[in-house]
Amino acid sequence: MSLLSPFRAATSAPATPATPATPAGAAPAVALTDRGAELTACGGQPVLQVLRGLDSGLRGLTEAEAAARLERDGENEIARRPDGFPAHAFAVAFRAPFLLVLTVLDVVLALSGDVGGVLAITAMIVIAAVMRFWPERRSRRTVDALRALVLTTATVVRRADDDSAPMARELPFDQLVVGDVVRLAAGDLIPADLRLLRSKDLFLDQSLLSGEAMPVGKHAELSGLGTDSGSSDAHPSEHSALCLAGTHVLSGTATAVVIATGGGTYLAGLGRELDGGRPATAFDRGVSSVSWMLLRFMAVLAPLVFVVSGLASGSWHRAFLFAVAVAVGITPEMLPVVVTTTLARGALAMARRRVIVKRLPAIQDLGAMDVLCVDKTGTLTEGLPTLDQYTDAWGRRDETVLDYAALNSLLQAGWRNPLDEAVVAHAEALGLGPDPDPEPGSEPGSGSEPAGLQWQKVDEIPFDFTRRRMSVVVAAPGGFEPDHVIITKGSVEEVLECCTSVLDEGRIVPLDADIRAGIDQVATADRDAGLRLLAVASRTVPAFAFGGTARPYGVADESGLTLLGLLGFTDPAKDSAGTALAELAARGVAVKVITGDDAPAAARVCREVGLDPGAVADGRTVSGLDDDELTGLAARTTVFAKTDPLAKARIVQALRRGGHTVGYLGDGVNDAPALHAADVGLTAPDATDLARERADVILLDKDLRVLAAGVEEGRRTFANSLKYIRAATSSNFGNVLSVTIAAAFLPFLPMVPIQLLVQNLLYDLSQLSLPWDAVDAEELAEPRRWDSRGLRRFILRLGPLSSLFDLATWAVLWWVLAAGDSRVPLFQTGWFVEGLLSQVLAVHIIRTRRIPFLCSRASRPVLLATGAAMAVGLLLPFSMLAADMGMTSLPALYFGFLALILLGYCALLQIVKD
Numbered sequence: 001m002s003l004l005s006p007f008r009a010a011t012s013a014p015a016t017p018a019t020p021a022t023p024a025g026a027a028p029a030v031a032l033t034d035r036g037a038e039l040t041a042c043g044g045q046p047v048l049q050v051l052r053g054l055d056s057g058l059r060g061l062t063e064a065e066a067a068a069r070l071e072r073d074g075e076n077e078i079a080r081r082p083d084g085f086p087a088h089a090f091a092v093a094f095r096a097p098f099l100l101v102l103t104v105l106d107v108v109l110a111l112s113g114d115v116g117g118v119l120a121i122t123a124m125i126v127i128a129a130v131m132r133f134w135p136e137r138r139s140r141r142t143v144d145a146l147r148a149l150v151l152t153t154a155t156v157v158r159r160a161d162d163d164s165a166p167m168a169r170e171l172p173f174d175q176l177v178v179g180d181v182v183r184l185a186a187g188d189l190i191p192a193d194l195r196l197l198r199s200k201d202l203f204l205d206q207s208l209l210s211g212e213a214m215p216v217g218k219h220a221e222l223s224g225l226g227t228d229s230g231s232s233d234a235h236p237s238e239h240s241a242l243c244l245a246g247t248h249v250l251s252g253t254a255t256a257v258v259i260a261t262g263g264g265t266y267l268a269g270l271g272r273e274l275d276g277g278r279p280a281t282a283f284d285r286g287v288s289s290v291s292w293m294l295l296r297f298m299a300v301l302a303p304l305v306f307v308v309s310g311l312a313s314g315s316w317h318r319a320f321l322f323a324v325a326v327a328v329g330i331t332p333e334m335l336p337v338v339v340t341t342t343l344a345r346g347a348l349a350m351a352r353r354r355v356i357v358k359r360l361p362a363i364q365d366l367g368a369m370d371v372l373c374v375d376k377t378g379t380l381t382e383g384l385p386t387l388d389q390y391t392d393a394w395g396r397r398d399e400t401v402l403d404y405a406a407l408n409s410l411l412q413a414g415w416r417n418p419l420d421e422a423v424v425a426h427a428e429a430l431g432l433g434p435d436p437d438p439e440p441g442s443e444p445g446s447g448s449e450p451a452g453l454q455w456q457k458v459d460e461i462p463f464d465f466t467r468r469r470m471s472v473v474v475a476a477p478g479g480f481e482p483d484h485v486i487i488t489k490g491s492v493e494e495v496l497e498c499c500t501s502v503l504d505e506g507r508i509v510p511l512d513a514d515i516r517a518g519i520d521q522v523a524t525a526d527r528d529a530g531l532r533l534l535a536v537a538s539r540t541v542p543a544f545a546f547g548g549t550a551r552p553y554g555v556a557d558e559s560g561l562t563l564l565g566l567l568g569f570t571d572p573a574k575d576s577a578g579t580a581l582a583e584l585a586a587r588g589v590a591v592k593v594i595t596g597d598d599a600p601a602a603a604r605v606c607r608e609v610g611l612d613p614g615a616v617a618d619g620r621t622v623s624g625l626d627d628d629e630l631t632g633l634a635a636r637t638t639v640f641a642k643t644d645p646l647a648k649a650r651i652v653q654a655l656r657r658g659g660h661t662v663g664y665l666g667d668g669v670n671d672a673p674a675l676h677a678a679d680v681g682l683t684a685p686d687a688t689d690l691a692r693e694r695a696d697v698i699l700l701d702k703d704l705r706v707l708a709a710g711v712e713e714g715r716r717t718f719a720n721s722l723k724y725i726r727a728a729t730s731s732n733f734g735n736v737l738s739v740t741i742a743a744a745f746l747p748f749l750p751m752v753p754i755q756l757l758v759q760n761l762l763y764d765l766s767q768l769s770l771p772w773d774a775v776d777a778e779e780l781a782e783p784r785r786w787d788s789r790g791l792r793r794f795i796l797r798l799g800p801l802s803s804l805f806d807l808a809t810w811a812v813l814w815w816v817l818a819a820g821d822s823r824v825p826l827f828q829t830g831w832f833v834e835g836l837l838s839q840v841l842a843v844h845i846i847r848t849r850r851i852p853f854l855c856s857r858a859s860r861p862v863l864l865a866t867g868a869a870m871a872v873g874l875l876l877p878f879s880m881l882a883a884d885m886g887m888t889s890l891p892a893l894y895f896g897f898l899a900l901i902l903l904g905y906c907a908l909l910q911i912v913k914d
Helices: 007-008 033-041 046-055 063-073 086-095 097-112 113-147 266-272 282-313 317-328 337-354 364-369 400-410 418-429 493-497 514-529 577-586 599-608 620-624 627-636 645-655 669-677 691-696 702-743 753-767 788-816 821-846 860-878 892-912
Strands: 153-159 167-172 183-184 191-206 216-218 246-261 356-359 371-374 386-391 455-463 468-477 484-490 499-504 508-509 534-542 562-569 591-592 638-641 662-665 680-683 697-699
Touching: 033 191, 033 246, 033 266, 046 191, 046 246, 063 153, 086 191, 086 337, 086 364, 097 113, 097 669, 113 153, 113 468, 167 577, 167 892, 183 191, 183 662, 191 455, 191 591, 282 317, 282 364, 282 702, 317 753, 337 356, 337 364, 337 702, 337 821, 356 680, 356 702, 364 680, 364 702, 371 493, 371 645, 386 400, 400 418, 400 468, 400 484, 400 534, 400 638, 418 562, 455 484, 484 493, 493 514, 493 534, 514 534, 514 562, 577 591, 577 702, 591 645, 591 702, 620 627, 620 638, 620 680, 627 645, 638 645, 645 662, 645 669, 669 691, 697 702, 702 788, 702 821, 753 821, 753 860, 788 821, 821 860
Parallel strands: 371 591, 371 662, 499 562, 591 638, 662 680, 680 697
Antiparallel strands: 153 167, 153 183, 183 246, 191 216, 191 246, 356 697, 386 562, 455 468, 468 484, 484 534, 499 508, 534 562
16 A cells, blocks of 8 residues: 555545555655656545544644654655765776677687787776776766755654644754644745645745746645645646645745655655666667677678688688787777767866766767757746736736736735746836835826835735735825725736726726626737736725724725736746757757746747747647657657656657657756656756756756857767777778788788787877867768768778778789798788878878868877877888887888879778768
């Protein structure tokens, strides 16, 4: 039985005596939809029935009861994913697919007894793993430092064990238990899932949980004689009697009972939805496909070389060693080092731009991203409501409406909610603030000047969720028995029900059916434009009741009002959002908005930032579609509104099924599933813990322009990684083809294993400079991704080309320089030099789509490294190491032919590379 099952059962049966609850800290793995249904069912029960189901009461728990429940349920905290010990994280770094390829080769070398080869390959594996582990570990520590180390407390009502009078005390969040009675006030964080017992003017900010930017009102019935007004099938965050962990109080006060803690909360259930392991990202899929392609090449060519060489030479032992060398040769063994170095350099570059990369491969996923999904609230918008317009009932701008609304907001008791703050701030910005010395007898709205006059507050008719409005009663100081003015502000529908007239350009006219229809039409148009509306009305009444007694005010006085006009609020777009979206679009990144807010508000913000919203889809539409239907909808839709957390994740998954590389930017609890489902998840430093845990990249500045720069850095990283892969695999494949041909037709090995390994080593060391190479502008203009099929075509096209020039070299060595059986070392040395120089020069051709050296020049580190490798290759035959490597000096005539061969190879390679 789950913790909340008594409330679910109570929907169809009378309350039963309380039964022991399932420990919240050890709550069973209930599906998130079921958890939401249980919470909603709880919100719909009478208060007394809720308390009986929890074995609690209005006076709270005793200390002994609380201690027993804490022991049974565990602390009220939602465990985040453990980082693990450094040794474990280091072991995980070895799981990269490219490292697994090298591990296979290492085993083969070990079986062949090649100690030197084993040491070399093992060193490469360890270096690559360390370079991958260290930056990610450092990023993790930076993220941990962002987590506020503040002990958060809640006001809890507890009784002593002798059942004395209840006392309110401050307790850390983790000490709360199911059944605790807590008190809430403005500014409080909601410590657990709560069911309200009583409330007064309570408004919550649920934006981090639901995506709703505007304040959300909450209320409860204390009597317990009836059910709450919340809908039984509503989402838990929409239920008026429920307050969920992860939200906070904007204004008002409340008393509530804890109905779920720790692992039993809706927030924890949301986290459990993400524990099934992250789906493979675009980088993971691309690297895996390239790794398997290389393994297939090895599986085919190494045995082929072994058989051909064995049959040709008659020495199967030497043929085996040569086949192993070929297997090593076809694999770009420095690839993990080059890729990891490139990623680490990219992470450092992004850190200088105040972007923390938690998972290094996310840099390349960022570069491959062609669709960015964003949560509207706090990402495209400021996350705070502002007053956008104030009009009369016909939609004409009217400062009188703002004057009255400002008085109502300024004079109300207690905390002002954000809508009231927006009204006051706008009035003050226009210089319409209170006048410290008003004229006696003045009345708001009676002429051109009274707009900013300060009126004295007489009384207040507070807000409640049945009326959905509140009123203040004001009077100007000084006059003889001045009239009082009731100023009412609230829901358009509720205020209109109290009105009998309407102000029309200074004239008061009766509110008949035709005028009411016109007002409804104006309100509908405003809502469709994305505005949240409030109505403002007033009424003048005598200051004293009949007989000269003080006049009492109540809800009955909110009648016979004159409608003054409407207030329209929006969550304004960030100034930088439009520019950032334009930069992303210029880089080939389409932006889609997935928000929990309503459709008109989302569409309005999109238009403000230059994004065409098109036809907006809502969360209910998404829920009713299967995966294939949703894939089609996601492809053609820009804005999704009223989406819950799991719907957001489904949309991201649908886009990925459509072949897109998807990024998701959000900072709320409601964004965590989508962050988890995306190829690359991005968030802000002030995001919720759950969002930070699931994100791959953290933007320290909440500015989308930083993201545009990050996309460019990701593409630069990808381009430099791809340069090495394309150059190394194509040239290595060509070498293997050449070796296979030589093994079939030559009576000796064209290159001994030590020469082949040294050649690869010199080439690979020169490529370690590629992470610092310059990248052409066109390489950064569009999303880039791993393409094993395209790479295979590239290898099969360019590899045989290099073999043709190898054959030309052999012809020169065999027939021109008389390098026959008696001069085998000359043949092997000549091919060693030609093979190394052609490989290194090919890098300069392949690294750019332009003409190398003339239209695109490599960076200085690349020029120095490749130049050094070529110089070493040319000098080795004349060095003291030549004899140990089976080399001999080369005649001068060889270098003339070598220059012609290399020139022809580079020219033809330039022609066919694209």
